[in-house]
Amino acid sequence: MSGFDDGEPAVGLGDLRLFAVVAEELHFGRAAARLHLSQPGLSYRVKALESALGYQVLARNRRGVRLTPAGEVLLAGARRLLGEAHRVVDDGGRVARGELATVRVGFVGTALYSLLPEVLREARARHPALRVRVAEHKTADQVRLLQLGQLDLGLVHLPVAPDNGLETTPVLEDPVGVALPSGHRLAGADAVALADLAEEEFVLFPRELEPQTFDRYTDACVAAGFAPRVAHEATGLQTILALVAAETGVAFVARSVARHLTRSGVVFRPLTGPAPRLVTGPARPVGRDHAGAALLREVILDLTSGDRSN
Incomplete structure (x- = not known):
């Protein structure tokens, strides 16, 4: 008897787990307690397993229980399969929870x-x-x-x-300040009122890239009494700051950014009054x-x- 039918194994993971517990304990009473089975019920299950396999995995005598050579091979493989089954089930749960995504x-x-x-x-x-x-x-x-x-x-x-x-x-709310050329008339101030920038030219990004932010900036300027004159447009922060350093205009810069950046020829100052916030x-x-x-x-x-x- 081969223990196989049409290529499918005759035993399942539950059978292998039961066998592994008995093999670890080498004592039917202790194994039955771990498995929450009666000892006769466990003996029946082990005999059914051996019948399905077609070979003996446990040798029983008056001195106790021991593994047969075939049982030792089966135990090693059963442990690998049970461990892999646990990993598969755990991975499935982690995917479902997004932890492996x-x-x-x-x-x-x-x-x-x-x-x-x-x-x-x-x-x-x-x-x-x-x-x-x-x-x-x-x-x-x-x-x-x-x-x-x-x-x-x-x-x-x-x-x-x-x-x-x-x-x-x-x-997150991030107060917006202003980047000024280091030689600007307001560069020495501790803070700058937005209204004091009414006559300045601004370096801004194109509105279509960040319409909501662009509008926050322009709305704040209007609230301070002027419409900003956009002299130059640039998409990257470093380009914007380079244009400020070249004294072509001033630019709005979030405080979190200003805290982490230094640029030769540029100073950052907080804004007072109706200053925009990102x-x-x-x-x-x-x-x-x-x-x-x-x-x-x-x-x-x-x-x-x-x-x-x-």
């Missing part, structure tokens, strides 16, 4: 100086198997990529249009479940549950 995350540049590094460190600490892939994108690009399913989670500047199918949560938060598509993205969003919300004004 890959999360594609977009972020605005200012998040690199404030929230993102802390989020990535905490995510690795909590979920070491969670794979997070980050890419910097302007908010408008993140909205599009989230809608297309090419990002799972975004860290965007808020607000975004309410009809874009995204769930957003504001978690609001940042996670965004995800409504109705699209991604367990890994949910775990990362939970990390973000936990880290920002207190006052996260920069």
